[in-house]
Amino acid sequence: MEVLRYAAFTTEPSGGNPAGVVLDATGMTADEMQRVAADVGYSETAFLTPTGAPGAFDVRYFSPLAEVPFCGHATIASGVALAEHGTWGPLRFATAAGRVPVGTDVGEGGRIVATLVSVAPRTEPLAPDDLTELLASLGWDVDDLDPALPPRVAYAGAWHPVLAVHRRSRLARLDYAFDRLGVLMAARGWTTIALVHRENETVFHARNPFPPGGVVEDPATGAAAAALGGYLRELALVTPPVMLTVHQGDDLGRPGLLRVDVPRDPATGISVSGTAARMTPEGAHRER
CATH class of the missing domain: 3.10.310.10 (Diaminopimelate Epimerase; Chain A, domain 1)
Structure with a gap:
């Protein structure tokens, strides 16, 4: 083996x-x-x-x-x-x-590109008390959040709370309480926290704390990217069909690029390529 x-x-x-x-x-x-x-x-x-x-x-x-x-x-x-x-x-x-x-398939430069299609995504409300504890664990404030992208818990094979900030610099300064956040995530069955910043209509930056797995941060998270695509479609925050670009890992020195294809049919899975x-x-x- x-x-x-x-x-x-x-x-x-x-x-x-x-x-x-x-x-x-x-x-x-x-x-x-x-x-x-x-x-x-x-x-x-x-x-x-x-x-x-x-x-x-x-x-x-x-x-x-x-x-x-x-x-x-x-x-x-x-x-x-x-x-x-x-x-x-x-x-x-x-x-x-x-x-x-x-x-x-074979993509640009002869590189192999793999594309997954997630299970059908869905979103749920994020309880106010859970949002309060999330923000406290992250050392964030409600004023850090982007009101155009409301907090939710999103699923496309695993559950991820989605928190969007309106300043890219807020992501760059991420420093959270590992054990405190891990306790909350374990109690709720969340895999990672999808922390995102929307640069423009189709370009996002993301970071994903992962304390339940014993990892401070996931450098590039396909399951969370699929969940993000489903969240954006369900809340009508994009107009599908649309291709999104997610940049992740830059703040860790491990830059990654995820392509997220959001189809129109709400029952259809989200495609993630890389x-x-x-x-x-x-x-x-x-x-x-």
């Missing part, structure tokens, strides 16, 4: 969000997967088990501390890894959140 390492949503190993990928996890138990993910130490590691049908895999995702129902950046990394190892899309990933189609760069040393972790 070999763990491959890829940086998702970037063309450079030093950018984007690192993910572990196990292309054949046949026979592994959940405890074994959790132990490997903790050893790898990335925000998520994806474990793929071939089902025997062409392009079909059962997929589980583990952070260093716990299993998560869905992870976008590890899905993109897995799609690119499969293509590099000879298995091209269309692919079908059976995840704890539902069926996630994944396509792969490249992935193989990290070295490849397969540095081997489980025997």
Whole structure:
């Protein structure tokens, strides 16, 4: 069993969000997967088990501390890894959140581009007390928020509160209470917090704290990007069909680029596309 390492949503190993990928996890138990993910130490590691049908895999995702129902950046990394190892899309990933189609193609400069289609997204109100605790944990004030993008909890395979700020500099100064925020997120079943700034109609900047996974911040978050696309569509904050660009990781020195395709049909999943760069040393972790 070999763990491959890829940086998702970037063309450079030093950018984007690192993910572990196990292309054949046949026979592994959940405890074994959790132990490997903790050893790898990335925000998520994806474990793929071939089902025997062409392009079909059962997929589980583990952070260093716990299993998560869905992870976008590890899905993109897995799609690119499969293509590099000879298995091209269309692919079908059976995840704890539902069926996630994944396509792969050759893009600009000959880079492999993977595209996932999320499960059907939805949003829910964010309780006033939860908003108060979120802001306190972040060290933010209500005046930091952009009134044009109201707080909500958004889902596209995992739950993410969405908080939008009206100044890009507010994101750059992110410094939050790790344990305090982690307690709230664990109690509510939230995976990351989607903190965003809208530069213009289709361009966003994002940061994603991830204390439930034992990670201070996710550098590029495909699941949250899909949830953001669903949130914008449901609240009529964009006019679909529309392609969004999400910049994430710049403030961490790991810039990433996510393309988010928001279709018109409200029952349709959100597409998230990106490249992935193989990290070295490849397969540095081997489980025997």
